[in-house]
Amino acid sequence: MKHLLSTRDLDRDTAIQLLDIAEDMAATQQREVKKLPTLRGKTVVNLFFEDSTRTRISFEAAAKRLSADVINFSAKGSSVSKGESLQDTAQTLEAIGADVIVIRHGSSGAPKVLAESGWIAASVLNAGDGTHEHPTQALLDAFTLRRRIHGDASRGAALDGITVLIVGDILHSRVARSNVWLLSTLGAEVTLVGPPTLIPHGIDGWPVTVAFDLDAAIADTDPDAVMMLRVQTERMHDAYFPSTREYASLWGLTAARFAALPERAVVMHPGPMNRGFEIASVAADSARSTVREQVANGVSTRMAALYLTATGGAA
Amino acid sequence: MAARTVLQQADITRALTRIAHEILEANKGSAGLVLLGIPTRGVELAERLAALITAFAASSDESVDGRPSPVPFGALDVTMYRDDLARHPTRSPSPTRIPAGGIDGKTVVLVDDVLFSGRTIRSALDAIADHGRPAAVRLAVLVDRGHRELPIRPDYVGKNLPSATSERINVLLTGTDGIDAVTIEDTSRDAPAAPDPDEAITDPADTQSTEEATR
Structure with a gap:
C-alpha cells in the first residue's frame, strides 16, 4: 500500500490487515520499551x-514510536501564507527528504492530487481533506x-451484523464519510441520523439507511454503537438548524437518550466534543464511552498505517 | 517441482528430543529456561521443545521435590526489527507472546526452523532487548543450511544441511501443515525465468509456507 487516501477504495482484506497490524502495534505499547526501530x-x-x-499529535507520536524523524509543518506562519502553491510546498518537503507526507487540507481531494500528480515520490497519508474523508479516524x-x-x-474479525448509528452533522463530516465506507466494508449496518439540512445530497448511493428522528432510530435499530459527530459550526455559513438548544434536544445524546440506549451500546465521539450540545457529559464520561480509548487507539492505528505505507518497496 | 525429502517425522522427533536433552544438559536442569519461537514455525517448535524438556526434567532424578513447573514458552515476532523492510513487499507481523514470568534474568532459547543468513536472528536479538534483559540468549534451530551473512551461530542444531542458495528448504510441521517433514527443492531449474536467485528464494507468495530464509 503506497498511499492511504480514503477508506472507500479499501478492500475488506486490506482493512482487516490494517486493524490486525494495529493490534500488534497496540501490544508493543504495553511494553517497557515502547519504541520500535521499524522506520x-x-x-x-x-x-x-x-x-x-x-x-497531528497522534501522527507525531505514532511516527516517533516507529523511530521515524518527524517534521511538523503548519500552514500558519509558513510560506503558504505568502502564496506558495501546494506543488511547491510538497516539492520543498521532498527536497528536505520526506518519505511520508501526512496531509490535512481544507480542500477535498488535496491528498489525492498530491499522491497522483507525480510531483513527489513520497507516500501520502490523508489526515482529513475538506468534507471528503479522514481514513485513519475511521480505522481507529x-x-x-x-x-x-x-x-x-479481535484479530482477523470484522464487524458483520453490527449496527451503528452515526448522528449529527453528516454534511460537513469527513469522519462520517470515512466511517460509512469502512464500516459497511467490514459488514456493519450503518444508519445516519441528523437534521435534513445536515444530510448531504446524493446520499442515495451510500450503503446506509437515513433517519431524521433520533429516538425512533434508537428504538428501531437497537444499535451496538452510537457515534456522535461534532457540529462543525466553523464550516456553517447558513442557518442549518434554528438554535443550538433545539439541536441539542432533538439530535444530541442527552442523558435521557443515553439511558434509553441498549445496555451493550457503546458511545463514540471523534472529538473535540461540544459537551451539552451534541453529547451530554453523563454519556461522554460513562464507562460505555470510548472517547479516550479512541485517542489511545489512534496512535496504534496510525502506526499501522505508517508501517504499511512506508515499508514494502517496489514489489 | 522436484522436492526431495531430507527429514522424515521420526528424524524430526529424534532431533527435537536430542536438542531438548542438550538444552537440559547445558542449562543443568530446566530452571530459568524460557523458549521463544520465531513465527511462524519456530513457535510450534518452541512449544514442542518446551513439552519435551518439561517431560525429561520431570523424569530425571534431580527433581527431588516433586514435579518441576512446565518450561514457559512464547512467540517473538521480529517483523518490526528487520533490516529489509524497504526491500520487500510489506510483511504482516504476527503476535508476540512473552510468558507471564517475563525474560529478565532468564535463559532465553530462541527457536527457529531454518537458520540461513542470520538476519532474522539479528532482528530477534534486537526484539529481545526491548522486552527485558535475559541472563543469556541461546539459539536452537531445526535446520542449519549455511550461507551466514552475520557472525551468528546456533547452540543447538537438529540437522546441518549444506545447500546452494538456489535451493529452497521447506519445513513442514504437524501443527501448521499437518505433517512433519523437511524437504529441499531446486528453484533454479523450474523458476519461470527468474532474473536472480535472490528473488526466487524470497518470493513473497511462498514466504508463508517456507523457511524464513530472508536475505
Missing part, C-alpha cells in the same frame, strides 16, 4: 493546512469498536 532513517512530515490537535473507530465487541478475539 529508522525515514522522515515523516506532518503537513497541516488546517488546525488540529489530536490528529473500527478498531475501537472491534475491540469492544470481540475483545481478545
Whole structure:
C-alpha cells in the first residue's frame, strides 16, 4: 500500500490487515520499551493546512514510536501564507527528504492530487481533506469498536451484523464519510441520523439507511454503537438548524437518550466534543464511552498505517 | 517441482528430543529456561521443545521435590526489527507472546526452523532487548543450511544441511501443515525465468509456507 487516501477504495482484506497490524502495534505499547526501530532513517512530515490537535499529535507520536524523524509543518506562519502553491510546498518537503507526507487540507481531494500528480515520490497519508474523508479516524473507530465487541478475539474479525448509528452533522463530516465506507466494508449496518439540512445530497448511493428522528432510530435499530459527530459550526455559513438548544434536544445524546440506549451500546465521539450540545457529559464520561480509548487507539492505528505505507518497496 | 525429502517425522522427533536433552544438559536442569519461537514455525517448535524438556526434567532424578513447573514458552515476532523492510513487499507481523514470568534474568532459547543468513536472528536479538534483559540468549534451530551473512551461530542444531542458495528448504510441521517433514527443492531449474536467485528464494507468495530464509 503506497498511499492511504480514503477508506472507500479499501478492500475488506486490506482493512482487516490494517486493524490486525494495529493490534500488534497496540501490544508493543504495553511494553517497557515502547519504541520500535521499524522506520529508522525515514522522515515523516506532518503537513497541516488546517488546525488540529489530536490528529497531528497522534501522527507525531505514532511516527516517533516507529523511530521515524518527524517534521511538523503548519500552514500558519509558513510560506503558504505568502502564496506558495501546494506543488511547491510538497516539492520543498521532498527536497528536505520526506518519505511520508501526512496531509490535512481544507480542500477535498488535496491528498489525492498530491499522491497522483507525480510531483513527489513520497507516500501520502490523508489526515482529513475538506468534507471528503479522514481514513485513519475511521480505522481507529473500527478498531475501537472491534475491540469492544470481540475483545481478545479481535484479530482477523470484522464487524458483520453490527449496527451503528452515526448522528449529527453528516454534511460537513469527513469522519462520517470515512466511517460509512469502512464500516459497511467490514459488514456493519450503518444508519445516519441528523437534521435534513445536515444530510448531504446524493446520499442515495451510500450503503446506509437515513433517519431524521433520533429516538425512533434508537428504538428501531437497537444499535451496538452510537457515534456522535461534532457540529462543525466553523464550516456553517447558513442557518442549518434554528438554535443550538433545539439541536441539542432533538439530535444530541442527552442523558435521557443515553439511558434509553441498549445496555451493550457503546458511545463514540471523534472529538473535540461540544459537551451539552451534541453529547451530554453523563454519556461522554460513562464507562460505555470510548472517547479516550479512541485517542489511545489512534496512535496504534496510525502506526499501522505508517508501517504499511512506508515499508514494502517496489514489489 | 522436484522436492526431495531430507527429514522424515521420526528424524524430526529424534532431533527435537536430542536438542531438548542438550538444552537440559547445558542449562543443568530446566530452571530459568524460557523458549521463544520465531513465527511462524519456530513457535510450534518452541512449544514442542518446551513439552519435551518439561517431560525429561520431570523424569530425571534431580527433581527431588516433586514435579518441576512446565518450561514457559512464547512467540517473538521480529517483523518490526528487520533490516529489509524497504526491500520487500510489506510483511504482516504476527503476535508476540512473552510468558507471564517475563525474560529478565532468564535463559532465553530462541527457536527457529531454518537458520540461513542470520538476519532474522539479528532482528530477534534486537526484539529481545526491548522486552527485558535475559541472563543469556541461546539459539536452537531445526535446520542449519549455511550461507551466514552475520557472525551468528546456533547452540543447538537438529540437522546441518549444506545447500546452494538456489535451493529452497521447506519445513513442514504437524501443527501448521499437518505433517512433519523437511524437504529441499531446486528453484533454479523450474523458476519461470527468474532474473536472480535472490528473488526466487524470497518470493513473497511462498514466504508463508517456507523457511524464513530472508536475505
